[in-house]
Amino acid sequence: MTNIQRDKIDIPVTSFEEVILARQLVRELMERLGFSLLAQTRIVTAVSELARNMVVHAKDGRLTATKVTQGARVGVNCIFQDSGPGIEDIDQAMREGYSTTKSLGLGLGGAKKLCGEFNITSSMGKGTKIDITEWVK
Amino acid sequence: MSDIAIIKIGNKIIVPIQNELNDIIAEKLQASILKTIESVGAKGLIIDVSTLSIIDSFMGRLLVDTAKMAQLMGCETALTGMRKEVVLTLVQLGLIISDINTSLNIEDGIELLDRIIRGRND
Numbered sequence: 001m002t003n004i005q006r007d008k009i010d011i012p013v014t015s016f017e018e019v020i021l022a023r024q025l026v027r028e029l030m031e032r033l034g035f036s037l038l039a040q041t042r043i044v045t046a047v048s049e050l051a052r053n054m055v056v057h058a059k060d061g062r063l064t065a066t067k068v069t070q071g072a073r074v075g076v077n078c079i080f081q082d083s084g085p086g087i088e089d090i091d092q093a094m095r096e097g098y099s100t101t102k103s104l105g106l107g108l109g110g111a112k113k114l115c116g117e118f119n120i121t122s123s124m125g126k127g128t129k130i131d132i133t134e135w136v137k
Numbered sequence: 138m139s140d141i142a143i144i145k146i147g148n149k150i151i152v153p154i155q156n157e158l159n160d161i162i163a164e165k166l167q168a169s170i171l172k173t174i175e176s177v178g179a180k181g182l183i184i185d186v187s188t189l190s191i192i193d194s195f196m197g198r199l200l201v202d203t204a205k206m207a208q209l210m211g212c213e214t215a216l217t218g219m220r221k222e223v224v225l226t227l228v229q230l231g232l233i234i235s236d237i238n239t240s241l242n243i244e245d246g247i248e249l250l251d252r253i254i255r256g257r258n259d
């Protein structure tokens with residue numbers, strides 16, 4: 001099910017086309033929330049990496065992106081949840097250059113560097129959940 | 138599928154990327170760029186990325202690889218119009234694009250390539 005509202009996006013990410021859609025929708029949301037162009041570029045790049053990882057390495061991926069507030073602060077939170085194989089050794093997967101698909105292995109570690117807050121939990125055979133938050137400066 | 142124009146001008150080909158490409162279309166574009174370099178014997182390749190609002194590790198690597206392959210075919214590449222936010226993000230991501238020629242716009246890119254091609258023939 002696809003659900004796109006003003007301050008909340010909830011979409012499946014199972015194809016490269018949906019990776020592009022995820023990027024566009026997060027950018028629009030961040031624009032509305034008043035993020036700088038640089039912040040939009042950084043977070044949308046991270047979204048692209050994490051969304052692609054769900055397509056390449058997992059299945060049944062979903063992205064939920066929402067407006068969050070904390071006192072006067074406004075931010076965006078994105079949750080990438082899949083039912084893929086999970087990641088056995090998260091530290092290893094996060095390391096630059098580690099890839100099980102002979103790719104660059106930049107995606108996961110790179111995405112973390114691009115986001116203010118980054119949380120990853122994974123369980124073998126069940127799936128992976130990555131939760132990122134960025135606040136408007 | 139969005140068709141991307143590959144424009145031949147003199148000894149160069151120019152590829153203005155018009156919109157965000159998904160991974161499969163980007164790989165097809167790489168293949169058709171290399172095919173065109175071969176068939177027209179291009180000495181210079183300009184890939185204009187000014188419309189791309191992001192370049193992630195996949196696209197970044199594809200661009201760097203395309204430039205390397207073009208070079209092996211005797212064709213120099215200039216990447217033109219990369220937005221400054223995109224450059225900053227690529228650096229932060231850890232993708233090194235310093236071994237690829239870049240220019241502010243297509244016009245500067247043509248000049249740069251002319252200089253490189255001339256230098257090589259001297």
Ligand SMILES: Nc1ncnc2c1ncn2[C@@H]1O[C@H](COP(=O)(O)OP(=O)(O)OP(=O)(O)O)[C@@H](O)[C@H]1O
Nearest residue numbers: 053057058084086093099100103104105106107108
């Ligand atoms: N959602 C996921 N589910 C299962 N495994 C994953 C997931 N995301 C990443 N991984 C694992 O972590 C490794 C590192 O991921 P990372 O994105 O850094 O590199 P990559 O996807 O292999 O290459 P690229 O540089 O092209 O992104 C992957 O090779 C894969 O084994």
Ligand SMILES: [Mg+2]
Nearest residue numbers: 049053107108
């Ligand atoms: Mg990846």
